[in-house]
Amino acid sequence: MTLTQGQPLSMGGMTTRTSAIEVAGLRKSYGDNEVVAGVDLTVPVGTVYALLGPNGAGKTTTVRILSTLLPADAGEAWVAGYDIRREADQVRASIGVTGQFSAVDELLTGRENLRLMADLGHLDRRHAESVVGQLLERFHLADAADRRAVTYSGGMKRRLDLAMTLVAGPRLIFLDEPTTGLDPRSRRDLWGIVRGLVADGVTVFLTTQYLEEADQLADRIGVLDGGQLVAEGTAAELKRLVPGGHVELQAADSERLAELARQFPGANTNATALTLNLTHDGSLTTLRRLLAGIDDDAVTGLAVHTADLDDVFLALTDHSTADESPEDVPA
Numbered sequence: 651m652t653l654t655q656g657q658p659l660s661m662g663g664m665t666t667r668t669s670a671i672e673v674a675g676l677r678k679s680y681g682d683n684e685v686v687a688g689v690d691l692t693v694p695v696g697t698v699y700a701l702l703g704p705n706g707a708g709k710t711t712t713v714r715i716l717s718t719l720l721p722a723d724a725g726e727a728w729v730a731g732y733d734i735r736r737e738a739d740q741v742r743a744s745i746g747v748t749g750q751f752s753a754v755d756e757l758l759t760g761r762e763n764l765r766l767m768a769d770l771g772h773l774d775r776r777h778a779e780s781v782v783g784q785l786l787e788r789f790h791l792a793d794a795a796d797r798r799a800v801t802y803s804g805g806m807k808r809r810l811d812l813a814m815t816l817v818a819g820p821r822l823i824f825l826d827e828p829t830t831g832l833d834p835r836s837r838r839d840l841w842g843i844v845r846g847l848v849a850d851g852v853t854v855f856l857t858t859q860y861l862e863e864a865d866q867l868a869d870r871i872g873v874l875d876g877g878q879l880v881a882e883g884t885a886a887e888l889k890r891l892v893p894g895g896h897v898e899l900q901a902a903d904s905e906r907l908a909e910l911a912r913q914f915p916g917a918n919t920n921a922t923a924l925t926l927n928l929t930h931d932g933s934l935t936t937l938r939r940l941l942a943g944i945d946d947d948a949v950t951g952l953a954v955h956t957a958d959l960d961d962v963f964l965a966l967t968d969h970s971t972a973d974e975s976p977e978d979v980p981a
């Protein structure tokens with residue numbers, strides 16, 4: 651069955667929910683440490699949702715709860731249309747999970763690892779061979795298919811791990827920090843594979859510490875900090891949340907820097923680098939007005955920086971430097 655948004659995910663299940671994931675008031679504590687502190691979120695079918703957060707934010711715990719590996723203390727969640735508490739078996743049969751710790755058996759070849767998953771999924775032999783062959787091609791592992799996985803690079807192992815998750819053809823996959831530790835090229839390869847899955851209609855719930863990854867892949871991003879979603883939206887919406895834009899002027903010499911500092915009181919200056927930083931809302935009008943007031947001889951260079959997800963992440967999750975609490979950030 652090909653799923654499109656608006657169709658019930660679980661035709662035979664108890665519910666007829668149309669979202670791939672719905673979470674309401676999810677909570678989990680370890681002793682006194684509340685690591686998931688009331689999370690609500692919805693992921694439409696066929697989209698990518700990225701849960702972005704620093705170490706210890708509660709990302710893996712959330713994935714473990716949603717994939718039924720860990721019981722929640724409170725709250726409700728429906729995954730692939732099934733209730734994670736009452737219909738855990740159906741949830742497990744509908745999803746694929748690739749965790750931070752690989753499921754690859756390094757003593758087996760890539761092909762054998764995939765066949766093993768096919769056996770576990772009770773695929774009939776002919777179908778299994780065809781699925782395994784297709785996955786080896788799709789994940790650029792065909793040439794290495796009959797080598798033991800112990801000889802694979804980190805990127806190849808990660809691709810094999812993801813391919814193993816897909817043997818049973820799940821329409822919803824959880825990727826917990828899929829590219830942590832990979833070099834930029836392997837990371838981009840994996841992003842390409844994820845995009846291909848999404849193009850086929852698969853829903854992806856991924857956790858990441860990499861802002862670029864969320865920016866590249868996700869339709870919506872939830873910023874998790876201390877077990878709470880402190881912001882949620884598209885990458886563009888999140889970037890508008892924080893005033894991260896600035897213009898950096900390179901002064902010709904220290905005298906000119908002093909002049910510029912008098913002209914723009916409140917700007918940050920760096921006497922060693924001879925630079926002056928002005929906050930800037932990213933609009934052309936403000937930029938033109940700003941430049942019109944500057945003497946040509948005073949500056950030798952200029953850089954315009956618009957807010958990026960880094961600014962968002964730091965503003966929302968770095969309590970040691972952020973003056974405002976997340977609630978103070980305009981929505």
Ligand SMILES: Nc1ncnc2c1ncn2[C@@H]1O[C@H](COP(=O)(O)OP(=O)(O)OP(=O)(O)O)[C@@H](O)[C@H]1O
Nearest residue numbers: 680683685703704705706707708709710711712859
């Ligand atoms: N089994 C456990 N017992 C006690 N505390 C735990 C357990 N598992 C996780 N924690 C704690 O829960 C908090 C959230 O952990 P979690 O692994 O969900 O965070 P994360 O956002 O995935 O971080 P990372 O990016 O480092 O994987 C951490 O403070 C962690 O130490």
